[in-house]
Amino acid sequence: MLKEIKRKVLECAVKAEEMGLCQHRSGNFSIRDEDTGLICITPTGMDRSEMTYHDIVVVNMNAEVVEAETMHRPTSEVTMHLKIYQARPDVNAVVHTHSKFALTFAILNKPIPAIVTELMHLGCKEGYIPVAPYGRPATPALAESVIKPLQISDVALMEKHGAVAVDKDIKEALTKAAYVEELAEIYYNTLTILGPGKEPDYVDKEELQKWAYPKEIKLLPGEDK
Numbered sequence: 001m002l003k004e005i006k007r008k009v010l011e012c013a014v015k016a017e018e019m020g021l022c023q024h025r026s027g028n029f030s031i032r033d034e035d036t037g038l039i040c041i042t043p044t045g046m047d048r049s050e051m052t053y054h055d056i057v058v059v060n061m062n063a064e065v066v067e068a069e070t071m072h073r074p075t076s077e078v079t080m081h082l083k084i085y086q087a088r089p090d091v092n093a094v095v096h097t098h099s100k101f102a103l104t105f106a107i108l109n110k111p112i113p114a115i116v117t118e119l120m121h122l123g124c125k126e127g128y129i130p131v132a133p134y135g136r137p138a139t140p141a142l143a144e145s146v147i148k149p150l151q152i153s154d155v156a157l158m159e160k161h162g163a164v165a166v167d168k169d170i171k172e173a174l175t176k177a178a179y180v181e182e183l184a185e186i187y188y189n190t191l192t193i194l195g196p197g198k199e200p201d202y203v204d205k206e207e208l209q210k211w212a213y214p215k216e217i218k219l220l221p222g223e224d225k
């Protein structure tokens with residue numbers, strides 16, 4: 001069941017690893033099927049190089065496995081994905097990574113400010129990438145910890161753990177996760193150059209909200225969607 005969605009989940013998981021966003025079996029990925037409300041999610045403890053779409057597990061919102069073609073268990077962080085889908089009916093994809101620069105700031109419990117204007121594409125309503133407080137992996141506390149940050153942003157760092165990104169579409173969620181890592185690296189670089197205790201200037205949140213597609217560009221009819 002849900003073969004095409006399983007393929008998309010697998011494709012995203014493989015790509016995330018290729019992009020260096022998660023290694024050593026870390027990270028997990030899911031899509032919610034809009035028609036059935038079922039979730040297709042990556043299995044636990046499996047090398048992505050060996051994974052096929054048959055290994056993607058289908059669960060329902062009660063964390064009950066509905067289908068596991070190859071009898072693999074879903075990721076132990078499945079409850080976090082379910083909590084997110086419950087809290088954010090507007091999203092249908094969750095990407096969770098352990099990328100290095102993002103994790104560095106997650107360990108420091110340090111939100112990433114708007115050092116560049118691209119932050120506006122990450123749904124950061126308060127003008128920064130928030131940090132979800134620590135929750136032990138695979139526990140309800142972890143699942144609960146990301147809910148508040150994801151009310152003010154489509155991306156969040158997870159204290160002592162990693163990062164999470166959400167979107168309607170899994171490709172977009174992956175792009176957001178990649179962008180978080182890039183921003184974290186740029187922020188790290190600026191802090192390193194500035195030296196201890198100094199911060200770069202930030203773009204304020206009002207400025208971030210002002211971005212719009214340039215009205216000077218004349219589009220074809222129907223192209224303005």
Ligand SMILES: [Zn+2]
Pocket residue numbers: 026027077096097098137161162
């Ligand atoms: Zn994790």
